Amino acid sequence: MSLVSIAREGSIAVVTIDNPPVNALGQALRQQLWDAVAALDADAAVQAVLLICAGRTFIAGADVSEFGKPPVAPHLPDVVARIEAAAKPWVAAIHGAALGGGFEVALGCRFRLALDSASVGLPEVGLGIVPGAGGTVRTPRVAGVAAAVDLVTGGKPLRAAKAQALGLIDAVVSGDLRAAAIAFAQEAIGKPLPLPASARPVVAPEAGFWDDQQAAITKRAKGEVAPLHALACLRKATEVPFAEAMAFERETFLALRGSDQAAALRHVFFAERAAPRPAHLGAAQPLPLRAAAVIGGGTMGAGIAAALRDAGLPVTLIERDAAALERGVTNLRAIFDGAVARGRLTEAQAAERLAGVTASTDYASLAGADLVIEAVFEEIGVKRAVFAQVAAVCRPDAVLATNTSYLDPAAIAQGVPNPARFIGLHFFSPANVMKLLEIVPTPDTSPDVLATGFALAKTLGKIPVQAGICEGFIGNRILKRYRAGAEALVRRGVAIAAVDAAMRGFGFAMGPFEAQDLGGLDIAFLQREAARATGQDVPETLGDLLVRAGRKGQKTGGGWYDYAPGQRKPQPSATVADLLADQIRAEGQMDGPAIAEHLVAEMAAEGQAILAEGIARQPADIDLVEIHGYGFPRWRGGPMFHAQNRAG
Numbered sequence: 001m002s003l004v005s006i007a008r009e010g011s012i013a014v015v016t017i018d019n020p021p022v023n024a025l026g027q028a029l030r031q032q033l034w035d036a037v038a039a040l041d042a043d044a045a046v047q048a049v050l051l052i053c054a055g056r057t058f059i060a061g062a063d064v065s066e067f068g069k070p071p072v073a074p075h076l077p078d079v080v081a082r083i084e085a086a087a088k089p090w091v092a093a094i095h096g097a098a099l100g101g102g103f104e105v106a107l108g109c110r111f112r113l114a115l116d117s118a119s120v121g122l123p124e125v126g127l128g129i130v131p132g133a134g135g136t137v138r139t140p141r142v143a144g145v146a147a148a149v150d151l152v153t154g155g156k157p158l159r160a161a162k163a164q165a166l167g168l169i170d171a172v173v174s175g176d177l178r179a180a181a182i183a184f185a186q187e188a189i190g191k192p193l194p195l196p197a198s199a200r201p202v203v204a205p206e207a208g209f210w211d212d213q214q215a216a217i218t219k220r221a222k223g224e225v226a227p228l229h230a231l232a233c234l235r236k237a238t239e240v241p242f243a244e245a246m247a248f249e250r251e252t253f254l255a256l257r258g259s260d261q262a263a264a265l266r267h268v269f270f271a272e273r274a275a276p277r278p279a280h281l282g283a284a285q286p287l288p289l290r291a292a293a294v295i296g297g298g299t300m301g302a303g304i305a306a307a308l309r310d311a312g313l314p315v316t317l318i319e320r321d322a323a324a325l326e327r328g329v330t331n332l333r334a335i336f337d338g339a340v341a342r343g344r345l346t347e348a349q350a351a352e353r354l355a356g357v358t359a360s361t362d363y364a365s366l367a368g369a370d371l372v373i374e375a376v377f378e379e380i381g382v383k384r385a386v387f388a389q390v391a392a393v394c395r396p397d398a399v400l401a402t403n404t405s406y407l408d409p410a411a412i413a414q415g416v417p418n419p420a421r422f423i424g425l426h427f428f429s430p431a432n433v434m435k436l437l438e439i440v441p442t443p444d445t446s447p448d449v450l451a452t453g454f455a456l457a458k459t460l461g462k463i464p465v466q467a468g469i470c471e472g473f474i475g476n477r478i479l480k481r482y483r484a485g486a487e488a489l490v491r492r493g494v495a496i497a498a499v500d501a502a503m504r505g506f507g508f509a510m511g512p513f514e515a516q517d518l519g520g521l522d523i524a525f526l527q528r529e530a531a532r533a534t535g536q537d538v539p540e541t542l543g544d545l546l547v548r549a550g551r552k553g554q555k556t557g558g559g560w561y562d563y564a565p566g567q568r569k570p571q572p573s574a575t576v577a578d579l580l581a582d583q584i585r586a587e588g589q590m591d592g593p594a595i596a597e598h599l600v601a602e603m604a605a606e607g608q609a610i611l612a613e614g615i616a617r618q619p620a621d622i623d624l625v626e627i628h629g630y631g632f633p634r635w636r637g638g639p640m641f642h643a644q645n646r647a648g
């Protein structure tokens, strides 16, 4: 199949790559590019070559699906070198994104042009590898070492204008990219050419630069190895000749490509891309989403409203009375003000987000909503009463959703006319930041309404995972097992701080006890108490003992740990040791890795039960829930991937 075509515009050859969906550089494309260079070199009528791509984007990189297999020639570094050494200058014309190997091909071209909407980058570390076709060796020669370190070790793409400012792009154009690039190439013909990237000098940074970077990246990476290897490649590029640095980069790339971390990150890469379009949705059609409403302006309601506004949807916010409404609007304003303070929004954008919110205590304002998301108190009576009011005023086809954490959405929907439009949409706190959305259909939910949940996730930039109905759905159910496992270790004599340190060592930002102190121990306690009040046999947890002693976490000055006033640093607590003394058996210690493996195995075992019950549809969904909702280290692939790899 022809993935590369060549056309003529006078003395300019236009090489077009057409390899949908993202022009990834699989073996066939590499071969055809190689052949195109040879053919054009031999063509005396050609004075310059334009490299452009069909479809939604320039080359998005190497073909990640080839990474599990042995590399087959021609290898990408050779293709890039061939382009760089071509007898005619090559001009890359970039639209969409030039990423990874795609940007490395562009760096092999003598000139790079980009549409103003384009971006370029070297995101390889996100796949557990380093650039493998000269990205770490050419980038510092083109943009300087500091910019190269940011680009390669951070992995974040740059917008065209920023890339131009750094010298990575020669010209930014708008409108017709092909025409602009042909004009640019025409202009370049006959003029002295800039040095190819490989021939440019690289300026070594000041003393101490590498040590500082090493320290900062080690801290940030929390066990992820690719960013440090990327730094080592960049350093090498400043210390040895080009060819030697290329060999070092290639060796590192090939070694990492076969690593466990890279396999885990590839698993997550493909799981994330598959999540928005599960096959079982079939031909179901999402309903139009033009206007949304949120009931309850507390922690979750305000966050959900902000997420909806960030996606450009007009939002009606309903609260139970004027004072609560005032608080709800204040919560929303605080979210947008925070975004301004962090430089994510301008004052004007924040004002526009807020202006798109209609705040009211009158349910009649819901009449125009296509989607209503309830985020009121976690009490079934309150939620049912809310939906009775909502159903009385909404269109009969408006989608009605609950953000409940633990209640049964089907039970909440009882009494709602047309329950086919009812669904659980479980957001995570802060709802405008966290990427995960658990989608919980009831037995009555229609396929189109289910598809609407997935469409909403796409609109909001979230990762959707479908969950069946059980207490805690997927994520909170696994969290409960994780916490119980952690408490069981403490009962066996493992120190609280040792458990937290072990989970940090594994790659979590926080251990289970520190996290509870931050979020508050009382929420789970109250839930257990409510279950006990209905006669359920809920065993007393260690956390219950702490809450009964007034230790609810940081907000009360202590929970599992003590906190100095105004401080967030956990200090092991003698009071807690006393409170729990008669619960703890001195059975001995476990080392950090053993603790972490034990607790992750607990998560995976719960995940297995969840799969067996049909609550989750596939192991990768559980991995996405843990990574995007609970801070499971991405580079470990999620608990199911991790458990399977250890077993196999």
Ligand code: 3HC
Residues within 6 Å of the ligand: 021, 022, 024, 056, 057, 060, 061, 062, 063, 064, 065, 076, 097, 099, 100, 101, 102, 104, 123, 124, 127, 130, 131, 132, 133, 135, 270, 273, 274
């Ligand atoms: N290899 C193989 N398949 C890829 C791919 C890649 N590099 N990039 C994307 N795809 C596939 C996706 O899996 C998806 O497939 P599907 O339709 O079968 O599910 C399809 O292309 C579309 O992808 P998206 O849904 O992500 O499309 P978007 O339009 O939302 O985004 C994009 C486009 C920004 C290019 C995004 O796909 C992306 O970020 N891709 C990955 C870029 C990347 O990581 N490149 C580096 C690769 S490693 C490398 O180049 C090594 C080199 O240094 C040697």
Ligand code: NAI
Residues within 6 Å of the ligand: 295, 296, 297, 298, 299, 300, 301, 318, 319, 320, 324, 328, 374, 375, 376, 377, 378, 379, 382, 386, 403, 404, 405, 406, 426, 427, 428, 429
């Ligand atoms: P919250 O207490 O911060 O907010 C609840 C809001 O609902 C309050 O502002 C209250 O005034 C309002 N409200 C109560 N009754 C109402 C009524 N009849 N009409 C209109 N508004 C009413 O609670 P939070 O944390 O926001 O939780 C809300 C829901 O989201 C709960 O079901 C909770 O289980 C769920 N949830 C909470 C998460 C969290 O991390 N806090 C995460 C995911 C879901």
